[in-house]
Amino acid sequence: MGFIHITDPHFVPAPELLYGMSPAARLSAGVQLINEAHADADFLLVTGDLAHYGEQAAYETLRDSLAPLEVPVHLMMGNHDSRAPFRAVFPDTPEIEGGFFQFALECDDLRILCLDSLNDVPGDHIGRLCETRLRWLDEQIALTPDDKRLIVANHHPAFDLGMPKLDEIKLADSDALWEVLERRKPDMFVFGHVHRPISGVWRGIPFHTVRGFNHQVALQLSDDPVVMLTDENPDIALIRPATDSIVVFTRSVGGEIRTYESGEENMQNPLLENGRLFA
Numbered sequence: 001m002g003f004i005h006i007t008d009p010h011f012v013p014a015p016e017l018l019y020g021m022s023p024a025a026r027l028s029a030g031v032q033l034i035n036e037a038h039a040d041a042d043f044l045l046v047t048g049d050l051a052h053y054g055e056q057a058a059y060e061t062l063r064d065s066l067a068p069l070e071v072p073v074h075l076m077m078g079n080h081d082s083r084a085p086f087r088a089v090f091p092d093t094p095e096i097e098g099g100f101f102q103f104a105l106e107c108d109d110l111r112i113l114c115l116d117s118l119n120d121v122p123g124d125h126i127g128r129l130c131e132t133r134l135r136w137l138d139e140q141i142a143l144t145p146d147d148k149r150l151i152v153a154n155h156h157p158a159f160d161l162g163m164p165k166l167d168e169i170k171l172a173d174s175d176a177l178w179e180v181l182e183r184r185k186p187d188m189f190v191f192g193h194v195h196r197p198i199s200g201v202w203r204g205i206p207f208h209t210v211r212g213f214n215h216q217v218a219l220q221l222s223d224d225p226v227v228m229l230t231d232e233n234p235d236i237a238l239i240r241p242a243t244d245s246i247v248v249f250t251r252s253v254g255g256e257i258r259t260y261e262s263g264e265e266n267m268q269n270p271l272l273e274n275g276r277l278f279a
């Protein structure tokens with residue numbers, strides 16, 4: 001019931017590391033958590049930046065890391081990805097005219113339209129949605145029954161977040177996207193790219209994103225010259241339809257140290273000295 005959203009695993013070929021971390025080891029921990037606790041989810045959706053440099057060997061490592069996953073997985077493009085090497089490793093990913101990886105998913109009464117905002121100019125990290133990709137979106141929205149709730153998933157946010165360095169590389173075609181979306185506003189917008197847990201509302205559409213699976217971007221709200229990264233545990237988000245709502249549960253992979261019963265407020269925590277979490 002519901003589906004799981006993760007983002008930005010930034011794979012490099014095993015056993016290489018990225019920023020001193022193993023994307024494969026981190027994703028494997030996520031796969032284990034999903035298998036143990038959320039194997040009833042309809043699928044896992046990964047909103048892009050699957051590989052850091054976009055080489056085929058990185059996608060092969062990603063494929064191997066996903067192999068133990070007990071739910072289906074759907075992979076989207078991000079600005080760090082490269083379509084031809086990805087296609088060689090994941091040949092079953094649906095493509096539209098022009099070779100863009102866009103597809104529609106169904107989950108209970110949710111319909112999720114997944115976009116491919118990878119820029120065709122190599123090395124340009126700004127997101128693009130050309131006429132072909134937006135026409136597909138328009139057609140798919142028209143095909144979505146009124147009694148289905150609509151989620152649009154894309155790698156790049158379509159609007160400024162107030163994080164200047166990331167706002168520079170958001171989706172460039174947000175006005176054209178909005179022209180399509182305002183005909184039927186989605187119930188939710190899901191994206192990746194910013195490697196931080198963020199939720200809010202854009203033009204009346206609720207949005208959410210989660211931490212990157214390998215590295216995280218520090219919460220930088222000023223226009224510093226360099227993007228700063230930070231070490232945090234990755235998230236998985238479980239997106240579930242409820243009676244008259246869509247609920248997003250976010251949980252940390254590896255950050256949940258212990259689970260214990262409520263009600264015994266005076267119990268000792270064996271992991272914390274004098275109950276202090278921070279020194």
Ligand SMILES: [Fe+2]
Binds near residue numbers: 008048080194212
């Ligand atoms: Fe990323």
Ligand SMILES: [Fe+2]
Binds near residue numbers: 193
């Ligand atoms: Fe990105």
